[in-house]
Amino acid sequence: MKITFDIDCTPQEARAFLGLPDLAPLHDLYLERMKTMVTxxxxxxxxxxxxxxxxxxxxxxxxxxxxxxWSSKPTGG
Incomplete structure:
Protein backbone atom coordinates (compact mmCIF):
# COMPACT_ATOMS: atom_id res chain seq x y z
CA MET A 1 0.00 0.00 0.00
CA LYS A 2 1.30 3.44 -0.90
CA ILE A 3 -0.04 6.70 0.50
CA THR A 4 0.82 10.07 -1.01
CA PHE A 5 0.19 13.52 0.42
CA ASP A 6 0.30 16.66 -1.66
CA ILE A 7 0.72 19.78 0.43
CA ASP A 8 0.22 23.11 -1.23
CA CYS A 9 1.91 25.85 0.81
CA THR A 10 4.49 28.57 0.48
CA PRO A 11 7.98 28.16 1.93
CA GLN A 12 7.06 30.70 4.61
CA GLU A 13 3.99 28.67 5.58
CA ALA A 14 6.05 25.46 5.70
CA ARG A 15 8.65 27.09 7.99
CA ALA A 16 5.92 28.40 10.29
CA PHE A 17 4.23 24.97 10.38
CA LEU A 18 7.51 23.26 11.29
CA GLY A 19 8.29 25.89 13.92
CA LEU A 20 11.35 27.25 12.14
CA PRO A 21 12.27 30.91 12.69
CA ASP A 22 11.37 33.62 10.20
CA LEU A 23 14.70 34.77 8.81
CA ALA A 24 13.26 37.35 6.41
CA PRO A 25 14.35 40.37 8.53
CA LEU A 26 17.89 38.96 8.78
CA HIS A 27 17.93 38.27 5.05
CA ASP A 28 16.80 41.83 4.29
CA LEU A 29 19.52 43.23 6.57
CA TYR A 30 22.14 41.04 4.86
CA LEU A 31 21.03 42.17 1.41
CA GLU A 32 21.16 45.82 2.46
CA ARG A 33 24.69 45.33 3.79
CA MET A 34 25.78 43.66 0.54
CA LYS A 35 24.29 46.52 -1.51
CA THR A 36 26.22 49.01 0.61
CA MET A 37 29.45 47.09 0.15
CA VAL A 38 28.95 46.95 -3.61
CA THR A 39 28.11 50.65 -4.00
CA TRP A 70 54.72 46.86 0.81
CA SER A 71 58.44 46.96 1.62
CA SER A 72 59.44 44.54 -1.16
CA LYS A 73 61.26 46.01 -4.11
CA PRO A 74 60.26 45.20 -7.70
CA THR A 75 62.61 42.93 -9.58
CA GLY A 76 63.30 42.47 -13.22
CA GLY A 77 62.98 44.55 -16.24
Whole structure:
Protein backbone atom coordinates (compact mmCIF):
# COMPACT_ATOMS: atom_id res chain seq x y z
CA MET A 1 0.00 0.00 0.00
CA LYS A 2 1.30 3.44 -0.90
CA ILE A 3 -0.04 6.70 0.50
CA THR A 4 0.82 10.07 -1.01
CA PHE A 5 0.19 13.52 0.42
CA ASP A 6 0.30 16.66 -1.66
CA ILE A 7 0.72 19.78 0.43
CA ASP A 8 0.22 23.11 -1.23
CA CYS A 9 1.91 25.85 0.81
CA THR A 10 4.49 28.57 0.48
CA PRO A 11 7.98 28.16 1.93
CA GLN A 12 7.06 30.70 4.61
CA GLU A 13 3.99 28.67 5.58
CA ALA A 14 6.05 25.46 5.70
CA ARG A 15 8.65 27.09 7.99
CA ALA A 16 5.92 28.40 10.29
CA PHE A 17 4.23 24.97 10.38
CA LEU A 18 7.51 23.26 11.29
CA GLY A 19 8.29 25.89 13.92
CA LEU A 20 11.35 27.25 12.14
CA PRO A 21 12.27 30.91 12.69
CA ASP A 22 11.37 33.62 10.20
CA LEU A 23 14.70 34.77 8.81
CA ALA A 24 13.26 37.35 6.41
CA PRO A 25 14.35 40.37 8.53
CA LEU A 26 17.89 38.96 8.78
CA HIS A 27 17.93 38.27 5.05
CA ASP A 28 16.80 41.83 4.29
CA LEU A 29 19.52 43.23 6.57
CA TYR A 30 22.14 41.04 4.86
CA LEU A 31 21.03 42.17 1.41
CA GLU A 32 21.16 45.82 2.46
CA ARG A 33 24.69 45.33 3.79
CA MET A 34 25.78 43.66 0.54
CA LYS A 35 24.29 46.52 -1.51
CA THR A 36 26.22 49.01 0.61
CA MET A 37 29.45 47.09 0.15
CA VAL A 38 28.95 46.95 -3.61
CA THR A 39 28.11 50.65 -4.00
CA UNK A 40 30.62 52.05 -1.48
CA UNK A 41 33.32 49.43 -1.76
CA UNK A 42 35.21 47.61 0.96
CA UNK A 43 36.94 49.52 3.71
CA UNK A 44 40.25 48.52 5.27
CA UNK A 45 38.51 47.09 8.33
CA UNK A 46 36.15 45.06 6.13
CA UNK A 47 39.04 43.65 4.11
CA UNK A 48 40.96 42.69 7.26
CA UNK A 49 37.88 41.03 8.77
CA UNK A 50 37.28 39.05 5.57
CA UNK A 51 40.91 37.99 5.44
CA UNK A 52 40.80 36.78 9.04
CA UNK A 53 37.66 34.78 8.27
CA UNK A 54 38.67 33.28 4.93
CA UNK A 55 42.42 32.79 5.43
CA UNK A 56 43.13 32.16 9.11
CA UNK A 57 46.77 31.18 8.48
CA UNK A 58 47.54 34.53 6.90
CA UNK A 59 45.37 36.44 9.34
CA UNK A 60 47.57 35.50 12.30
CA UNK A 61 50.51 37.29 10.72
CA UNK A 62 48.55 39.82 8.68
CA UNK A 63 50.50 42.87 9.83
CA UNK A 64 53.85 41.20 9.14
CA UNK A 65 52.63 39.94 5.76
CA UNK A 66 51.33 43.41 4.81
CA UNK A 67 54.58 45.12 5.84
CA UNK A 68 56.73 42.67 3.89
CA UNK A 69 54.49 43.07 0.85
CA TRP A 70 54.72 46.86 0.81
CA SER A 71 58.44 46.96 1.62
CA SER A 72 59.44 44.54 -1.16
CA LYS A 73 61.26 46.01 -4.11
CA PRO A 74 60.26 45.20 -7.70
CA THR A 75 62.61 42.93 -9.58
CA GLY A 76 63.30 42.47 -13.22
CA GLY A 77 62.98 44.55 -16.24
Missing amino acids: EGLGTADLERLTRTWMPGIADNLEQWRNSF
